[in-house]
């Protein structure tokens with residue numbers, strides 16, 4: 182079993198969604214990355230989030 186560090190899935194996703202929104206959380210970035218590399222669930226979740234974000238951008242989010 183891998184050590185997920187101090188970042189639980191929920192915390193990881195909170196930080197990631199902030200990052201997707203363009204808000205630099207700055208905190209736990211390294212731990213989040215590590216968690217992602219070990220947690221297929223969060224990796225898949227992030228994938229879906231970026232896909233959604235891409236859709237929104239394409240349909241005229243206009244940044």
Ligand SMILES: [Zn+2]
Nearest residue numbers: 190220222223
């Ligand atoms: Zn996770």
